[in-house]
């Protein structure tokens with residue numbers, strides 16, 4: 063039997079498949095199924111700033127009797143009324159106690175006060191690690207990229223001072239140079255990078271001429287983005303690399319490992335194929351390793367990274383030009 067063990071953020075995982083933060087990891091029956099299906103670890107659904115703010119407004123409202131902001135928050139987020147941070151922390155604690163695989167908590171805050179307070183409180187639930195979800199979708203023409211990065215570095219440093227468990231950063235690919243920002247974060251004790259988070263984007267319904275907010279799962283080709291960045295980052299940063307987005311099959315996991323990832327996170331494939339599909343993916347990784355004569359992940363991890371690749375041009379712009387200058391680029 064192939065040895066699928068890996069380490070992520072210094073945590074030993076029995077295999078590289080982590081179930082990512084989502085509704086899937088916010089339900090007790092499902093997280094037990096995740097463990098049974100053989101996942102290496104799971105990331106609990108994020109605690110969001112909106113949940114934290116709603117609870118703060120509720121407290122204020124009790125003091126001031128009437129609070130317009132509270133009414134507004136409840137209208138925008140009606141389902142958050144009973145999902146405040148206290149409930150979330152209790153749930154994370156319960157989740158950690160219920161499974162024996164590593165459990166990572168996820169935080170998606172906005173204000174510095176929330177980042178620090180809840181990173182500490184999530185750590186106190188007993189989780190093995192934290193994932194900081196830097197969800198940045200700038201909408202201000204006057205905000206510079208440098209100011210976005212400076213703020214996120216400040217948050218990272220502040221959290222590093224208050225937590226003892228390892229923490230990762232899940233970030234978007236939309237920096238002018240994500241590699242440079244990752245290299246800056248890498249100097250701040252970040253133990254892992256999750257490549258990448260998904261930004262939910264509004265659409266427009268042309269029939270009603272209204273904005274709408276459809277929810278899309280990933281597409282099978284979306285894994286090419288994390289694949290490229292895993293390939294470029296392998297051997298360049300101290301933190302571990304966790305590829306995420308569009309990883310649907312065991313073959314996709316193998317691709318990420320060949321590029322240089324230490325592990326992967328999956329969500330959409332489990333919505334599409336069910337939780338038990340984790341064991342199919344694991345079986346497919348093992349079969350591939352057996353066919354290739356690999357005994358452990360380190361035998362091939364990073365083999366096709368930029369660092370180890372025989373072709374130095376593989377991750378370069380030249381590939382794109384070569385493709386487009388072909389007589390028929392679409393085959």
Ligand SMILES: Cc1cc2nc3c(=O)[nH]c(=O)nc-3n(C[C@H](O)[C@H](O)[C@H](O)COP(=O)(O)O)c2cc1C
Nearest residue numbers: 082083084085107108195260280307308328329330
């Ligand atoms: C229903 C749903 C809920 C999600 N909730 C969270 C969340 O709470 N925190 C987070 O960081 N990502 C969340 N995500 C994003 C996933 O963790 C993951 O990054 C994304 O789905 C890409 O991975 P995939 O291609 O395997 O789906 C959610 C995704 C889905 C589909």
